[in-house]
Amino acid sequence: MTTTASPARPAPVVDPARWPDVARVPHVPLRAALAGRLLHRAAARRGLRVELPDGRTLRPAPADAPVLRLHRPGDFLHRIGAGGLIGFGESYQAGDWDSPDLVALLTELATAPETLVPAGTQWLRRLHVRRPPTAELPTAANAPRNIHRHYDLSNDLFALFLDPTMTYSSAVFPVGPGPVPLVTRDALPAAQHRKIDRLLDLARVGPGTRLLEIGTGWGELAVRAAARGARVVSLTLSEEQLLLARRRIADAGQAGRAEVRLCDYRAAEGAYDAVVSVEMIEAVGRPFWPEYFATLDRVLAPGGRVALQAITMPHDRMLATSRTYTWILKYVFPGGRIPSLRAVEETAAHATRLRVVRADAFGPHYAETLRLWRERFTERSAQVADLGFDEVFRRTWEFYLAYSEAGFRSGYLDVHQVLLAREGVGP
Template sequence: MKLLSSLLRSFIKRGRMRVIDVDGGVHEFGSGEDGPTVTIRLHDKKLYRSLFLNPELAAGEAYMDGTLTMEEGSTCFDFMFLFSINRAPLGAHPVQGLLRKGWKALRRHHQKNSVERAKKQARHHYDLSTELYRLFLDDGLNYSCAYYTDPDESLEAAQDAKLTHLVAKLDLEEDMEVLEIGGGWGSLAIRMAQAGARVTSLNVSPEQVKIAEERVRAAGVEDRVSFVLKDYREFEGRFDRVISVGMMEHVGIGHLDDYFGKVRDCLTDQGFAVIHSIGRMTPPGTTGPFIRKYIFPGGYVPALSEVFASTERLGLWVCDTEILRLHYYYTIRDWRLRFEGQRQAAAELYDEAFCRMWEFYLCAVELGFLHGSNMVFQLLLSKERDAVPIIRDFIVDNERKLNGQK
């Protein structure tokens, strides 16, 4: 316990952590001020070392397999909250600092996302049972950041507002051809088709495409939407608009030029693209080891400096940038609470270890948007400087029209 105690003593500055060791001994860390008190119990002595060497991965795995349990009313969210408000001191620990440098040096290796590897990694997450996602997403199965006009707005209203906001930015005209890179379960494709567009939607998940096609038929727009089971690098075509929502996070740092190059090549000269992605407000970093191993293998949240370096290399105009700072925090908060309310149903679909993995994931990303550096950005990109209206009032004007307002 000595190594682990030294680590916890150095970084638990806010709140208090009580650790009950394998032999029943109780160890307390932190002042108890400006944060919660969380009690955990360790059931395996091997955790003393693994938690010291790689706390995020080891804690997640131990919570999944039950060798780390929450005690005295503490929850996974409480535990992750305490971790998140003490994140800065953890990074300052000498051993943790060295480990993070090592992970950063390996990040291109972790994100060698060839076409076939990228397909396999996407299916790892998106070919899970759609019934799992129905437990916590809105009725439209939107699995990306919603657009909250108020923190207490319902998830359904916020996701509907997100779709409206994106379609408003596309500035669509009747029968425009739109390429969607990463189509999810079809909600955005349906909304664009209802606005008059003809949509080609790329997706590498057969499970998602199956459901999306059913939803498109139910909406009566199957003549305006076609789904293509291809990686973006396998596709060719020219479109008036390109849109990509929640897809760029899966591209990987070594493939940003491939991604933006495909966006550029698929645009007509006077066309433009809308890109919606998670980003970070800090310098380039790495993907957390738990998320990388269990949730989004090959995924990476880019810094804007990395994004703009790529658009600069490829000669794309960044015509508009919008930063959504707390919207994804509200979104994942609502997902987590819904998942907690449907935990038994999730366990029946999978098992208890899966539920604990999903809990750990949702808590981690929610708090990453509350206390960490994560945010969401939306870009308008074009090849020609005048492809996008020079005053962004058109977005609000279009939103009002889409909402039936004058």
Template sequence: MRVIDVDGSVHTFGTGENGPTVTIRIHDKALHRKLFLNPELAAGEAYMDGSLTMEDGSTIYDFMYLFSVNRAPLGANPVQGVLRKFWKAFRRRQQQNSVERAKRQAQHHYDLSTDLYRLFLDEGLNYSCAYYRRPEDTLEEAQDAKLTHLVAKLDLKPDMEVLEIGGGWGSLAIRMAQAGARVTSLNVSPEQVRIAQERVDAAGVSDKVKFVLKDYREYSGKFDRVISVGMMEHVGIGHLDAYFGKIREVMSDDGYAVVHSIGRMTPPGTTGPFIRKYIFPGGYVPALSEVFASTERLGLWVCDAEILRLHYYYTIRDWRIRFEANREAAENIYDEAFCRMWEFYLCAVELGFLHGSNMVFQLFLSTERDAVPIIRDFIQDNERSLNGLD
């Protein structure tokens, strides 16, 4: 890495023998201390306001990739160790997601212009990990495969009642309704519900899908199936029992739930300061040990667990490439600082799935040990049927 300082002096770090050279320029002397004390947040904010720029053809992705492959020595920085302990000590306070606060935080991210999301998502506006059978699959193919995979896991029968916790822009609700289910979809984002209702109407399944503008804690009922995709990351560590408790409450005795969420393969940690401040306030990616501790406390059977390791890396890779190709259009919707924030966010999360500890898990949860078929063959059988291959 080459650093061009405020006074024009150049500092070089590393030999450059084992990878590309990345050049950055610092435009503000105050960044020296900020980057030392809180590099992740300070680097992101400096890139947003232009006090840190990329030079000589380097990109923000190049810069973050360089740091990503040097995680071990960077993690040994004693200042970072103190910061991590501080963040962990206060993480429950940072994630005190009351019903009203959770709604505000979700709207902070999901009530952005849908036109922004159309610039980098697939046509179905699926904003969660896709299912890549091959790394070269298109985003559309992988998201379609994800919907098929989830519906296959639900093992739906005609007129089954399904509760969806966190409905997004409606793609999964549409797919479940097309499979014959009656869907109640919870969402706290008015903008998402508006678009989702339009899409449900256009798909001709409005008689089978009902959207409800409520937090999961505000809704009750009994359902044959419960599904939650990309929602648990917003719950917060102090609310996992409430989340799984609600799933237990609304499941029929012979029903089961499918939960799809980002997780980490490392011990419990914290949410990075940039993501926490600018992207997902109140969010937290739980360790599997935290998830299973909660299901144990609530007496839930974890009937199956599938770990998707690289799928979200491929997904966000495709999102980032599409956003870069449509950056000018994004700037017309918001501004340059917003685009830089979004670039930093997409690069950070992509590399977190490539070199970091992040992955995605899909769980089957039930109150009865035999609610889910005892072997997995039914998933593949259902997928073949849904794909017209039977």
């Protein structure tokens, strides 16, 4: 079957000093041949439309099928043969392939990913699966460097695609159960406030509440908690976030009620009526989950409550990938690890007096949040370039945002708001 060839997107200029593994194309003929066979199989089983540079398709596919448009098939297959899913991401960074609807393609691939490889050949993962580097394990010594690599990129960068609340976590939209309909960009600030207020309500934050926030972001939760009359101490390891959060808190007139400290969660001091932490547990790392929950228990005053927002994944998938080095860890969130809800429950039960009292899931809301961020990031690519970020960086973040959105649309990922308390403290 033939089609009209689509114009190839020019390959980005890759700085080998900044992007060594994107600049280098591995040469692994046997593995590349195997990757080619797996590509044929995935195209057939998932109904993908794989378009070749000359306009032909790899195999017949419906016109509305998700599209994988190959610009340099050889480089693409050698990268996947050498690096598996990391190589798949690096091939996008390098411009070896594109898709007119990246989210649709990645959503299809993220649905039941274990079926992409034939039964009986799972052992092939050992050819390219790596363990996370020791230098990226989120110890007290390494954590500031990990955080710096993502959150200290540039406050101006994040301001380009986040809404005016500067909230970098899932919003909660005003919809009922079931799929979340497409929402407009102007709905995002109110949806972010709805998420924050829901967490503060779970923790029963009000006048006089002593509140500890672990993971400041850019200060919006601290501002809203202080406006309720709470006394807020917020901890961050990001120097960029620290400076802007302090300024935003002062501009909101809440400097007397909210204090931001450059401090690791392990060094938290004091006693608090409530602890809130929004999508920070993902940076803690599985070996350190017991210490994280022990810290929550240690600083929580009698009768206190903990409200967490956490990205989660199914428990079996978490176990299968818990020691695997992934593209996201390599290029976006070094040291991170997504828990399952069961892991949260079991770790809290084994390491602390805290118990999960309530857990509410809203993964479809995150998919919509990410769509709005992704569209805004893409629209403002010229402004991202003006900030000094090269095209490989922009393709990296396009892929990261689309990859994450696909995770939530496929059900591979979820997000929960979780209330924890000691025995005798009700919901």
